[in-house]
Amino acid sequence: MIIAYHVIFTTYGTWLPNDPRGSYSKEIYNEQLQLLGEIKYGRQIPPPKKLIMKFYSEAILSLGRPAYFINDDTRSIVAAGFTEVVKRLNVDVPACAIMNDHIHLLVLRSKYRIEYLVNQFKGAATKALNLEQSPWTRGCWKVFINNAETLKAAMKYVDANPAKAGLTAQRWNFVKPLFL
Numbered sequence: 551m552i553i554a555y556h557v558i559f560t561t562y563g564t565w566l567p568n569d570p571r572g573s574y575s576k577e578i579y580n581e582q583l584q585l586l587g588e589i590k591y592g593r594q595i596p597p598p599k600k601l602i603m604k605f606y607s608e609a610i611l612s613l614g615r616p617a618y619f620i621n622d623d624t625r626s627i628v629a630a631g632f633t634e635v636v637k638r639l640n641v642d643v644p645a646c647a648i649m650n651d652h653i654h655l656l657v658l659r660s661k662y663r664i665e666y667l668v669n670q671f672k673g674a675a676t677k678a679l680n681l682e683q684s685p686w687t688r689g690c691w692k693v694f695i696n697n698a699e700t701l702k703a704a705m706k707y708v709d710a711n712p713a714k715a716g717l718t719a720q721r722w723n724f725v726k727p728l729f730l
Contacts, residue, residue, distance in 0.1 A: 551696060552659050552694045552695065552696055553658065553659055553695055553696060553697070553698075553701060554644070554656055554657060554658045554659060554695040554701050554704070555655075555656070555657050555659070555664045555692055555693065555694060555695065556654070556655070556656050556692070556693040556695060556704045556708070557653075557654075557655050557657065557664060557667075557668055557690045557691065557692045557693075558652055558653065558654055558655075558690060558691045558692075559652065559653050559668060559672065559686055559687065559689070559690040559691070560651060560652040560653075560686070560687045561617070561618040561619060561620060561651050561652065561685050561686060561687070562613075562615070562617060562618045562684070562685055562686060562687055563609075563610070563613045563615075563616065563617025563618065564617050564618070564619065564650075564651035564652070565651060565652065565687070566583060566606075566609055567579075567583065567589050568583060568584075568586055568587045568588060568589050568590070569590075569602075569605065570587075570590065570594065570597045570601050570602055570605050571593065571594055571596060571597065571602065572590045572591065572592050572593045572594035573589060573590070573591070574591065574592065574691045575589055575591075576589070576591075577589075580612055580613075580614075582611075582612035583609060583612045585612075586605060586608055586609055586612070587605075615683065618685035619650050619651060620648060620649065620650050620651070620685075621650065624679060625648045625720075627675075627678050627679050628648050628653075628675040628678065628679065629646075629648060629722045629723075629724070630678045631671070631674035631675035631676070631677060631678035631679070632646065632655075632671055632674065632675060632722070632724055633722070633723060633724040634674045634678070635667070635670045635671050635674045636724040637724075638670075639660070639662060639667070639670065640660075641657055641658070641660045641662065641667060642657070642658040642660070642726055643655060643656060643657055643658075643724055643725050643726065644656050644658065644701070644705055644725065644726060644727055644728045645704070645705040645708035645709055645725060645727070646708065646720070646722055646724070646725050647708050647709070647711040647712055647720060648720060648722075649711060649712065649715055649717070650715070650717075653671075654707075654708040654711055655668075655671065655708075656695075656701070656704055656705060656708055664690075664692055665689075665690070668689075668690045668692075672684065672686045698730050701728070701730065702728075702730045705727065705728065705730075
């Protein structure tokens, strides 16, 4: 039985379907991006940074708008939007990492479908950021968690993400850590 979800969603233009690092996309909707290569499904062996930079310098010309990056000034605004969702829908979030180009959220199972919750988190953060266009890509990547051991490992993984990326540790008021 599913007890929690680990969801990851990205900001617009920062992890494209045919990214050389791989992706979990199944389709490329932008015809111009299709010309840059096929989808490499799943995580790939990390290619040299020069290859990634070359791909994105070409891909950026195909995007309909600039890529969106979360920074130290906007990270707490995104968290404020997430706080609103947690309070309004009364869901439990044992871990969250708000990275520069993606989000990691652990959400305990509730009466809501996880796709609905992700849309609520995205919408509330967009509203809090006072943006007219969504800074998020479509959909999300989700992992179903069905035991305490996997949940504990996922919490550790999510909590370690900021430090691995050179960001400061994150403690958000809507996160209620579990002590397993």
